[in-house]
Amino acid sequence: xxxxxxxxxLVAFMVIIISSCSEKKSDQPDIVNDLFPEAQSELREVxxxxxxxxxxxxxxxxxxxxxxxxKFTKFGPRSFxxxxxxxxxxxxxxxxxxxxxxxxxxxDLKIDVFGDVGIATYYPHVAFEKDGVEKSxxxxxxxxxxxxxxxxKIIHEHxxxxxxx
Numbered sequence: 001x002x003x004x005x006x007x008x009x010l011v012a013f014m015v016i017i018i019s020s021c022s023e024k025k026s027d028q029p030d031i032v033n034d035l036f037p038e039a040q041s042e043l044r045e046v047x048x049x050x051x052x053x054x055x056x057x058x059x060x061x062x063x064x065x066x067x068x069x070x071k072f073t074k075f076g077p078r079s080f081x082x083x084x085x086x087x088x089x090x091x092x093x094x095x096x097x098x099x100x101x102x103x104x105x106x107x108d109l110k111i112d113v114f115g116d117v118g119i120a121t122y123y124p125h126v127a128f129e130k131d132g133v134e135k136s137x138x139x140x141x142x143x144x145x146x147x148x149x150x151x152x153k154i155i156h157e158h159x160x161x162x163x164x165x
Contacts, residue, residue: 029115036113043111043118043145046152051104057096063089067146067153077139077159088157102128118145118152124159138162 029036046065053061066072072085078095079087096102109122120143127136144156 031115036115039113039118039147040111043113043120043152044109046145047106047109047120047122047143051106054096054104055102057102059093059096062092062096065154067148067155069155071155073156075158077161099128099130101134102126116147118147119143120145137164 049061050065052058053065066085066088068085070084072088074083074088078091083091103126105125107123107125109120112119120141122141123138124141125136125138127134129135139159139161142156142158143154145152146155
């Protein structure tokens with residue numbers, strides 16, 4: 001009888017161990033299917049602040065939103081070559097320092113979040129004045145963000161101007 005009792009305890013213990021090892025971790029987010037609405041809202045605010053920094057020529061704000069890392073990359077719209085964070089900041093300082101009356105409208109903003117990575121795609125319509133000439137145009141924009149201890153930072157961006165019709 002005592003032997004059967006010991007065996008029963010051993011079997012029960014093994015069942016508990018096995019079931020705890022195979023238990024699904026339901027507390028882990030599904031980074032592919034979950035929407036992460038709080039992060040989407042944060043990124044919407046970040047994009048609004050980027051637009052405001054562009055409109056007010058806040059060059060320090062525009063620099064600060066980029067991840068200061070050799071992993072940062074950018075394509076376009078003013079340069080065909082791949083840019084690093086240093087050349088991106090230099091290009092943006094030159095561009096926004098040479099124009100005035102910049103206005104931008106973000107159209108059809110889509111934000112997808114995958115845990116600590118967010119991807120924003122949209123169509124910006126911009127208007128500004130350069131050398132006394134009013135200019136405007138539309139583009140398509142992709143910003144890839146990483147959530148860091150300092151907040152969301154752009155790790156990659158890609159902008160393409162819409163061809164003139």
